[in-house]
Amino acid sequence: MMSSNSASYSPPGGIKAPAALQQILQQAGIAVNGTQAWDMQVHDPMVFDRILQTWSLGLGESYMDGQWDCQRLDEFFYRLMRDELDESVQGFAKVRLLYEIARSKLFNLQSKDRAFQVGEQHYNAGNDLFEAMLDPRMIYSCAYWAHAKDLTEAQEHKLDLICKKLQLKPGESLLEIGCGWGGLAKFAAERYGVKVLGITVSSEQRALAIEHCQGLPVEIRLIDYRDLTGSFDKIVSVGMFEHVGQKNYAEYFDIAHRLLSDQGIFLLHTIGSYATVKKTDAWIDRYIFPNGHLPSLVELSQALERRFLVEDLHNFGHDYDKTLMAWLSNFERAWPQLQTQYSKRFYRMWRYYLCCCAGFFRSGQGQLWQLVLTKRERQQTYLGYRPSF
Secondary structure (H helix, E strand, C coil): CCCCCCCEECCCCCCCEEHHHHHHHHHCCCCECCCCCCCEEECCCHHHHHHHHHCHHHHHHHHHCCCEECCCHHHHHHHHHHCCHHHHHHHHHHHHHHHHHHHHHHCCCCCHHHCCHHHHHHHCCCHHHHHHHCCCCCCCCCCCCCCCCCHHHHHHHHHHHHHHHCCCCCCCEEEEECCCCCHHHHHHHHHHCCEEEEEECCHHHHHHHHHHCCCCCEEEEECCHHHCCCCEEEEEEECCHHHCCHHHHHHHHHHHHHHEEEEEEEEEEEEEECCCCCCCCHHHHHHCCCCCCCCCHHHHHHHHCCCCEEEEEEECCHHHHHHHHHHHHHHHHHHHHHCCCCCHHHHHHHHHHHHHHHHHHHCCCEEEEEEEEECCCCCCCCCCCCCCC
Protein backbone atom coordinates (compact mmCIF):
# COMPACT_ATOMS: atom_id res chain seq x y z
CA MET A 1 0.00 0.00 0.00
CA MET A 2 1.02 3.61 -0.55
CA SER A 3 1.96 5.73 2.45
CA SER A 4 -0.33 8.57 3.51
CA ASN A 5 2.07 11.23 2.22
CA SER A 6 2.43 9.68 -1.27
CA ALA A 7 1.78 12.03 -4.17
CA SER A 8 -1.60 11.52 -5.79
CA TYR A 9 -3.19 12.37 -9.08
CA SER A 10 -6.65 13.90 -9.00
CA PRO A 11 -8.66 12.97 -12.09
CA PRO A 12 -11.95 14.53 -13.12
CA GLY A 13 -14.57 13.82 -10.49
CA GLY A 14 -12.17 14.31 -7.57
CA ILE A 15 -11.26 10.64 -7.00
CA LYS A 16 -7.53 10.39 -6.26
CA ALA A 17 -5.32 7.60 -7.57
CA PRO A 18 -1.90 6.84 -5.99
CA ALA A 19 0.78 8.43 -8.12
CA ALA A 20 2.75 5.22 -8.81
CA LEU A 21 -0.36 3.39 -10.01
CA GLN A 22 -1.46 6.39 -12.03
CA GLN A 23 1.95 6.49 -13.73
CA ILE A 24 1.63 2.87 -14.83
CA LEU A 25 -1.86 3.46 -16.18
CA GLN A 26 -0.66 6.54 -18.05
CA GLN A 27 2.14 4.52 -19.66
CA ALA A 28 -0.58 2.26 -21.06
CA GLY A 29 -2.57 5.27 -22.26
CA ILE A 30 -5.25 4.67 -19.62
CA ALA A 31 -6.75 7.49 -17.57
CA VAL A 32 -8.90 7.38 -14.45
CA ASN A 33 -12.32 8.84 -15.25
CA GLY A 34 -11.05 9.92 -18.67
CA THR A 35 -12.97 10.22 -21.92
CA GLN A 36 -11.50 7.31 -23.91
CA ALA A 37 -13.42 4.06 -24.22
CA TRP A 38 -10.63 2.11 -22.46
CA ASP A 39 -10.32 4.47 -19.48
CA MET A 40 -11.27 3.34 -15.97
CA GLN A 41 -14.43 4.98 -14.67
CA VAL A 42 -13.88 4.74 -10.92
CA HIS A 43 -16.92 5.02 -8.63
CA ASP A 44 -15.24 4.12 -5.33
CA PRO A 45 -11.69 5.20 -4.33
CA MET A 46 -11.27 1.92 -2.40
CA VAL A 47 -10.56 0.36 -5.80
CA PHE A 48 -6.97 1.56 -5.60
CA ASP A 49 -6.30 -0.10 -2.25
CA ARG A 50 -7.71 -3.37 -3.58
CA ILE A 51 -5.51 -3.18 -6.67
CA LEU A 52 -2.36 -2.32 -4.74
CA GLN A 53 -2.94 -5.10 -2.22
CA THR A 54 -3.73 -8.00 -4.53
CA TRP A 55 -3.46 -6.62 -8.10
CA SER A 56 -5.30 -9.07 -10.39
CA LEU A 57 -7.65 -10.35 -7.70
CA GLY A 58 -8.48 -6.87 -6.45
CA LEU A 59 -8.89 -5.47 -9.95
CA GLY A 60 -11.33 -8.20 -10.93
CA GLU A 61 -13.29 -8.39 -7.71
CA SER A 62 -13.73 -4.61 -7.53
CA TYR A 63 -15.09 -4.67 -11.09
CA MET A 64 -17.48 -7.49 -10.16
CA ASP A 65 -18.60 -5.38 -7.18
CA GLY A 66 -19.37 -2.40 -9.42
CA GLN A 67 -16.65 -0.15 -8.01
CA TRP A 68 -15.38 0.74 -11.48
CA ASP A 69 -16.43 0.39 -15.10
CA CYS A 70 -14.86 0.53 -18.53
CA GLN A 71 -16.63 0.74 -21.86
CA ARG A 72 -13.97 -1.27 -23.71
CA LEU A 73 -12.51 -3.66 -21.15
CA ASP A 74 -10.82 -5.62 -23.93
CA GLU A 75 -8.85 -2.53 -24.95
CA PHE A 76 -8.07 -1.72 -21.30
CA PHE A 77 -6.42 -5.12 -20.87
CA TYR A 78 -4.73 -5.02 -24.26
CA ARG A 79 -3.02 -1.77 -23.30
CA LEU A 80 -1.90 -3.10 -19.92
CA MET A 81 -0.51 -6.30 -21.41
CA ARG A 82 0.89 -4.86 -24.65
CA ASP A 83 3.99 -3.50 -22.88
CA GLU A 84 3.76 -5.94 -19.96
CA LEU A 85 2.71 -3.15 -17.62
CA ASP A 86 0.55 -5.67 -15.79
CA GLU A 87 3.84 -7.11 -14.50
CA SER A 88 4.83 -3.69 -13.14
CA VAL A 89 1.62 -3.40 -11.15
CA GLN A 90 2.18 -6.83 -9.64
CA GLY A 91 5.19 -5.38 -7.86
CA PHE A 92 2.78 -3.67 -5.47
CA ALA A 93 1.26 -6.99 -4.50
CA LYS A 94 4.46 -8.87 -3.66
CA VAL A 95 3.00 -10.90 -0.80
CA ARG A 96 0.16 -12.22 -2.93
CA LEU A 97 2.52 -12.84 -5.85
CA LEU A 98 4.93 -14.84 -3.70
CA TYR A 99 2.02 -16.84 -2.32
CA GLU A 100 0.84 -17.78 -5.81
CA ILE A 101 4.34 -18.82 -6.89
CA ALA A 102 4.87 -20.91 -3.75
CA ARG A 103 1.44 -22.50 -4.12
CA SER A 104 2.17 -23.63 -7.67
CA LYS A 105 5.63 -24.93 -6.73
CA LEU A 106 4.72 -26.78 -3.55
CA PHE A 107 1.42 -28.36 -4.58
CA ASN A 108 0.22 -30.35 -7.56
CA LEU A 109 -2.82 -28.17 -8.28
CA GLN A 110 -3.95 -30.49 -11.07
CA SER A 111 -3.72 -33.77 -9.19
CA LYS A 112 -6.21 -36.54 -9.87
CA ASP A 113 -8.35 -35.73 -6.84
CA ARG A 114 -8.69 -32.14 -8.10
CA ALA A 115 -9.43 -33.12 -11.70
CA PHE A 116 -13.19 -32.61 -11.53
CA GLN A 117 -13.02 -29.24 -9.76
CA VAL A 118 -12.85 -27.18 -12.96
CA GLY A 119 -15.74 -29.17 -14.41
CA GLU A 120 -17.90 -28.50 -11.39
CA GLN A 121 -17.05 -24.80 -11.16
CA HIS A 122 -16.75 -23.69 -14.79
CA TYR A 123 -18.10 -26.17 -17.30
CA ASN A 124 -21.16 -26.94 -15.17
CA ALA A 125 -22.01 -23.22 -14.96
CA GLY A 126 -25.05 -23.86 -17.14
CA ASN A 127 -25.65 -25.32 -20.59
CA ASP A 128 -28.03 -22.45 -21.33
CA LEU A 129 -25.17 -19.98 -20.88
CA PHE A 130 -22.85 -21.83 -23.24
CA GLU A 131 -25.59 -22.52 -25.78
CA ALA A 132 -26.27 -18.78 -25.95
CA MET A 133 -22.61 -17.77 -26.14
CA LEU A 134 -21.09 -20.35 -28.48
CA ASP A 135 -21.73 -21.42 -32.07
CA PRO A 136 -24.46 -23.99 -32.83
CA ARG A 137 -21.99 -26.89 -32.34
CA MET A 138 -20.99 -25.45 -28.93
CA ILE A 139 -17.26 -25.43 -29.63
CA TYR A 140 -15.56 -23.81 -26.64
CA SER A 141 -12.07 -23.26 -28.07
CA CYS A 142 -10.34 -20.96 -30.53
CA ALA A 143 -11.96 -20.79 -33.98
CA TYR A 144 -9.99 -20.65 -37.24
CA TRP A 145 -10.85 -17.38 -39.00
CA ALA A 146 -8.48 -17.32 -41.99
CA HIS A 147 -11.25 -17.91 -44.54
CA ALA A 148 -14.40 -17.62 -42.41
CA LYS A 149 -17.11 -14.97 -42.46
CA ASP A 150 -18.63 -15.69 -39.03
CA LEU A 151 -18.17 -17.72 -35.85
CA THR A 152 -20.13 -20.74 -37.06
CA GLU A 153 -18.04 -21.04 -40.20
CA ALA A 154 -14.79 -20.35 -38.33
CA GLN A 155 -15.50 -23.18 -35.88
CA GLU A 156 -16.42 -25.59 -38.69
CA HIS A 157 -13.17 -24.73 -40.46
CA LYS A 158 -11.28 -25.41 -37.22
CA LEU A 159 -12.93 -28.83 -36.83
CA ASP A 160 -12.17 -29.75 -40.42
CA LEU A 161 -8.59 -28.50 -40.03
CA ILE A 162 -8.14 -30.83 -37.05
CA CYS A 163 -9.63 -33.84 -38.83
CA LYS A 164 -7.48 -33.33 -41.91
CA LYS A 165 -4.32 -32.88 -39.85
CA LEU A 166 -5.19 -36.16 -38.10
CA GLN A 167 -5.67 -37.80 -41.50
CA LEU A 168 -8.83 -39.50 -40.27
CA LYS A 169 -10.08 -42.49 -42.24
CA PRO A 170 -13.40 -44.36 -42.02
CA GLY A 171 -13.41 -47.04 -39.34
CA GLU A 172 -10.51 -45.61 -37.35
CA SER A 173 -10.75 -45.12 -33.60
CA LEU A 174 -10.37 -41.58 -32.27
CA LEU A 175 -9.83 -40.69 -28.62
CA GLU A 176 -10.79 -37.14 -27.67
CA ILE A 177 -9.30 -36.05 -24.34
CA GLY A 178 -11.62 -33.27 -23.20
CA CYS A 179 -14.64 -33.59 -25.50
CA GLY A 180 -16.72 -30.62 -24.38
CA TRP A 181 -20.32 -30.88 -25.53
CA GLY A 182 -19.46 -33.37 -28.26
CA GLY A 183 -19.07 -31.00 -31.20
CA LEU A 184 -15.82 -32.41 -32.56
CA ALA A 185 -16.81 -36.02 -31.82
CA LYS A 186 -20.06 -35.57 -33.77
CA PHE A 187 -18.29 -33.80 -36.65
CA ALA A 188 -15.57 -36.47 -36.93
CA ALA A 189 -18.06 -39.35 -36.78
CA GLU A 190 -20.43 -37.80 -39.34
CA ARG A 191 -17.90 -36.35 -41.80
CA TYR A 192 -15.04 -38.84 -41.50
CA GLY A 193 -16.70 -42.08 -40.41
CA VAL A 194 -14.57 -42.69 -37.31
CA LYS A 195 -15.48 -44.26 -33.96
CA VAL A 196 -14.96 -41.80 -31.12
CA LEU A 197 -14.41 -42.10 -27.38
CA GLY A 198 -14.74 -38.68 -25.78
CA ILE A 199 -13.95 -37.99 -22.13
CA THR A 200 -14.83 -35.03 -19.91
CA VAL A 201 -14.75 -34.02 -16.24
CA SER A 202 -18.07 -32.16 -16.53
CA SER A 203 -21.34 -34.00 -15.92
CA GLU A 204 -23.25 -31.23 -17.72
CA GLN A 205 -21.04 -31.54 -20.77
CA ARG A 206 -21.38 -35.30 -20.83
CA ALA A 207 -25.18 -35.23 -20.70
CA LEU A 208 -25.45 -32.81 -23.62
CA ALA A 209 -22.67 -34.49 -25.60
CA ILE A 210 -24.52 -37.83 -25.42
CA GLU A 211 -27.64 -36.09 -26.67
CA HIS A 212 -25.77 -34.39 -29.52
CA CYS A 213 -24.11 -37.64 -30.65
CA GLN A 214 -27.14 -39.94 -30.56
CA GLY A 215 -27.15 -42.51 -33.33
CA LEU A 216 -23.43 -42.12 -34.03
CA PRO A 217 -20.49 -44.42 -33.09
CA VAL A 218 -19.57 -42.09 -30.23
CA GLU A 219 -19.13 -42.92 -26.56
CA ILE A 220 -18.84 -40.17 -23.93
CA ARG A 221 -17.39 -40.96 -20.51
CA LEU A 222 -17.07 -38.93 -17.31
CA ILE A 223 -13.49 -39.88 -16.51
CA ASP A 224 -10.06 -38.41 -15.82
CA TYR A 225 -7.46 -39.00 -18.53
CA ARG A 226 -5.27 -40.86 -16.04
CA ASP A 227 -7.84 -43.67 -15.90
CA LEU A 228 -7.87 -44.35 -19.65
CA THR A 229 -6.95 -47.72 -21.12
CA GLY A 230 -6.90 -49.21 -24.61
CA SER A 231 -5.36 -48.33 -27.97
CA PHE A 232 -6.45 -45.74 -30.53
CA ASP A 233 -5.55 -44.95 -34.11
CA LYS A 234 -5.70 -41.22 -33.48
CA ILE A 235 -5.84 -38.96 -30.41
CA VAL A 236 -6.98 -35.36 -30.19
CA SER A 237 -7.13 -32.92 -27.30
CA VAL A 238 -8.61 -29.46 -27.83
CA GLY A 239 -8.57 -26.86 -25.06
CA MET A 240 -7.98 -29.39 -22.27
CA PHE A 241 -4.19 -29.30 -21.84
CA GLU A 242 -4.49 -25.96 -20.03
CA HIS A 243 -5.91 -27.96 -17.09
CA VAL A 244 -3.13 -30.57 -16.96
CA GLY A 245 -0.51 -28.56 -15.08
CA GLN A 246 3.27 -28.52 -15.52
CA LYS A 247 3.83 -31.10 -12.78
CA ASN A 248 1.74 -33.58 -14.77
CA TYR A 249 3.03 -33.00 -18.31
CA ALA A 250 5.32 -36.01 -18.30
CA GLU A 251 2.57 -38.33 -17.08
CA TYR A 252 0.07 -36.86 -19.56
CA PHE A 253 2.33 -37.50 -22.55
CA ASP A 254 3.34 -40.92 -21.23
CA ILE A 255 -0.34 -41.87 -21.11
CA ALA A 256 -0.98 -40.49 -24.60
CA HIS A 257 2.06 -42.41 -25.88
CA ARG A 258 0.75 -45.63 -24.34
CA LEU A 259 -2.75 -45.14 -25.80
CA LEU A 260 -1.67 -44.18 -29.33
CA SER A 261 -0.99 -46.90 -31.89
CA ASP A 262 2.53 -46.95 -33.31
CA GLN A 263 1.37 -45.62 -36.69
CA GLY A 264 -1.05 -43.13 -35.15
CA ILE A 265 -1.23 -39.32 -34.94
CA PHE A 266 -1.89 -37.16 -31.91
CA LEU A 267 -3.08 -33.54 -32.33
CA LEU A 268 -2.74 -31.24 -29.33
CA HIS A 269 -4.61 -27.91 -29.52
CA THR A 270 -3.74 -25.69 -26.57
CA ILE A 271 -3.53 -22.13 -25.36
CA GLY A 272 0.04 -21.19 -24.54
CA SER A 273 2.06 -18.38 -23.05
CA TYR A 274 4.76 -16.63 -25.05
CA ALA A 275 6.95 -16.85 -21.92
CA THR A 276 7.24 -19.40 -19.12
CA VAL A 277 5.22 -18.23 -16.12
CA LYS A 278 5.52 -19.46 -12.55
CA LYS A 279 1.95 -18.81 -11.45
CA THR A 280 -1.65 -18.68 -12.59
CA ASP A 281 -3.50 -15.37 -12.64
CA ALA A 282 -5.17 -15.16 -9.23
CA TRP A 283 -8.53 -13.85 -10.47
CA ILE A 284 -8.80 -16.41 -13.30
CA ASP A 285 -7.81 -19.16 -10.86
CA ARG A 286 -10.47 -18.22 -8.32
CA TYR A 287 -13.41 -17.40 -10.56
CA ILE A 288 -12.96 -19.03 -13.96
CA PHE A 289 -10.46 -21.89 -14.34
CA PRO A 290 -9.28 -23.22 -10.97
CA ASN A 291 -5.86 -24.89 -10.97
CA GLY A 292 -5.06 -24.04 -14.59
CA HIS A 293 -1.63 -23.44 -16.11
CA LEU A 294 -0.70 -22.16 -19.57
CA PRO A 295 2.35 -23.91 -21.02
CA SER A 296 5.22 -22.23 -22.80
CA LEU A 297 6.97 -23.82 -25.77
CA VAL A 298 9.95 -24.50 -23.52
CA GLU A 299 7.77 -26.49 -21.11
CA LEU A 300 6.12 -28.36 -23.96
CA SER A 301 9.36 -29.26 -25.70
CA GLN A 302 10.90 -30.50 -22.44
CA ALA A 303 7.87 -32.72 -21.76
CA LEU A 304 7.78 -34.05 -25.32
CA GLU A 305 11.47 -34.95 -25.39
CA ARG A 306 11.96 -38.72 -25.80
CA ARG A 307 8.19 -39.18 -25.99
CA PHE A 308 6.88 -37.71 -29.25
CA LEU A 309 8.16 -36.23 -32.49
CA VAL A 310 6.77 -32.80 -33.35
CA GLU A 311 5.65 -33.11 -36.97
CA ASP A 312 3.90 -29.76 -37.21
CA LEU A 313 3.40 -26.62 -35.12
CA HIS A 314 0.72 -24.16 -36.18
CA ASN A 315 0.17 -20.89 -34.31
CA PHE A 316 -3.01 -18.86 -34.81
CA GLY A 317 -3.19 -17.08 -31.46
CA HIS A 318 -4.67 -13.84 -32.77
CA ASP A 319 -7.74 -15.82 -33.87
CA TYR A 320 -8.60 -16.28 -30.20
CA ASP A 321 -9.09 -12.52 -29.80
CA LYS A 322 -11.68 -12.57 -32.58
CA THR A 323 -13.31 -15.71 -31.14
CA LEU A 324 -13.64 -14.19 -27.67
CA MET A 325 -15.14 -10.99 -29.03
CA ALA A 326 -17.70 -13.05 -30.96
CA TRP A 327 -18.57 -14.91 -27.74
CA LEU A 328 -18.89 -11.58 -25.91
CA SER A 329 -21.26 -10.27 -28.56
CA ASN A 330 -23.42 -13.41 -28.28
CA PHE A 331 -23.38 -13.22 -24.48
CA GLU A 332 -24.41 -9.56 -24.43
CA ARG A 333 -27.19 -10.22 -26.93
CA ALA A 334 -28.52 -13.14 -24.87
CA TRP A 335 -28.26 -11.46 -21.48
CA PRO A 336 -31.90 -10.22 -21.35
CA GLN A 337 -32.96 -13.89 -21.39
CA LEU A 338 -30.10 -15.18 -19.22
CA GLN A 339 -30.50 -12.62 -16.44
CA THR A 340 -33.44 -14.50 -14.96
CA GLN A 341 -31.03 -17.34 -14.12
CA TYR A 342 -27.81 -15.44 -13.37
CA SER A 343 -26.98 -12.49 -11.11
CA LYS A 344 -25.70 -9.08 -12.14
CA ARG A 345 -22.41 -9.93 -10.42
CA PHE A 346 -22.16 -13.05 -12.59
CA TYR A 347 -22.75 -10.88 -15.67
CA ARG A 348 -19.91 -8.57 -14.69
CA MET A 349 -17.65 -11.53 -13.88
CA TRP A 350 -18.31 -13.20 -17.24
CA ARG A 351 -17.88 -9.99 -19.22
CA TYR A 352 -14.62 -9.32 -17.38
CA TYR A 353 -13.41 -12.86 -18.15
CA LEU A 354 -14.09 -12.63 -21.89
CA CYS A 355 -12.59 -9.14 -22.21
CA CYS A 356 -9.41 -9.78 -20.22
CA CYS A 357 -8.76 -12.93 -22.26
CA ALA A 358 -9.32 -11.02 -25.52
CA GLY A 359 -6.78 -8.43 -24.40
CA PHE A 360 -4.36 -11.22 -23.46
CA PHE A 361 -4.39 -12.67 -26.98
CA ARG A 362 -4.48 -9.27 -28.69
CA SER A 363 -1.29 -8.30 -26.85
CA GLY A 364 0.54 -11.42 -28.07
CA GLN A 365 1.14 -12.72 -24.55
CA GLY A 366 -1.43 -15.40 -25.28
CA GLN A 367 -0.79 -17.91 -28.05
CA LEU A 368 -2.80 -20.76 -29.60
CA TRP A 369 -0.88 -23.77 -30.84
CA GLN A 370 -1.82 -26.90 -32.72
CA LEU A 371 0.92 -29.53 -32.48
CA VAL A 372 0.86 -32.70 -34.57
CA LEU A 373 2.74 -35.44 -32.71
CA THR A 374 3.79 -38.94 -33.69
CA LYS A 375 5.77 -41.79 -32.18
CA ARG A 376 9.24 -42.72 -33.42
CA GLU A 377 7.81 -46.05 -34.52
CA ARG A 378 5.62 -44.41 -37.18
CA GLN A 379 6.99 -45.37 -40.60
CA GLN A 380 5.18 -42.84 -42.80
CA THR A 381 6.42 -39.32 -43.43
CA TYR A 382 3.87 -36.86 -42.13
CA LEU A 383 2.79 -34.38 -44.77
CA GLY A 384 1.51 -31.20 -43.13
CA TYR A 385 -1.85 -29.75 -44.02
CA ARG A 386 -3.04 -26.17 -44.46
CA PRO A 387 -6.45 -25.47 -46.02
CA SER A 388 -6.58 -23.76 -49.41
CA PHE A 389 -10.35 -23.05 -49.51
